[in-house]
Amino acid sequence: MYLCVMYSSELVKGTLKTIVLKLLSETEKMYGYEITQKVKELTDSKIVITEGALYPLLHQLEAEGVVTTEIVNIGKRVRKYYTLTQAGNERAKEKLYEFADFINTMNILLDLKPTIKYV
Amino acid sequence: MYLCVMYSSELVKGTLKTIVLKLLSETEKMYGYEITQKVKELTDSKIVITEGALYPLLHQLEAEGVVTTEIVNIGKRVRKYYTLTQAGNERAKEKLYEFADFINTMNILLDLKPTIKYV
């Protein structure tokens, strides 16, 4: 038994679509399980996407024409790859811009200071 | 009729409690309507808190012992002031810290810069 420091679910809730679109926008094609693992890895398990949240979202994105799918057989198992459409790429950009703007507004509201990062 | 550029409701959803606690932590006491106006003002109407969301939250916070209330008569009208308890101040700090950390994680995940430092 170990302590997993995750964020309160409310916080993460509204950002799932943004996260998924961003990942798809830079990786050409990904499948559902891969997305969950990538997010887990990149966030050091601070954000964990559940399947019950992800799959319905992916289906919704497909219905909206934001992504197209491609089913690939891996041995006897099936993988469903998702690729952004052109409209999907636009959607991803919009979502990212909106989120960045939202963070700026929240910084003002909550009085958080950005720090300069020297790499 | 004018165009109000607000964020998608999903985004704002999870942050209401954090916003309210932050405002209360720096203003000693506030009433509901005042909170809605303050947020509207500070965010240039980009974030608008609805009463249907705020009042139930305030009642919940009171039930949890995070705030205490004080009813004040203004003429023939009634105002209900909310003040953070000591536990409420702790809660506010926690929520702010969590949000700052969350933003940092999202920045890494979405590849946005710079990072936010909560002091």
Add this chain to the structure above:
DNA sequence: TGCATATACATAATATTCTTATGTATCTTT
């Protein structure tokens, strides 16, 4: 070799949290 864990999809029941609508009432501005 068998059992646990990981991979990989999916959906249903439930919970949470918000929007929208409605209700009451007073105060202020035009």
Add this chain to the structure above:
DNA sequence: AAAGATACATAAGAATATTATGTATATGCA
């Protein structure tokens, strides 16, 4: 005098997530 602002409150409904469940294959290890 009417419209809009102030000030509270709650209920119905929508959206989006959690939790639980189901199916099936693949892999690691004891």
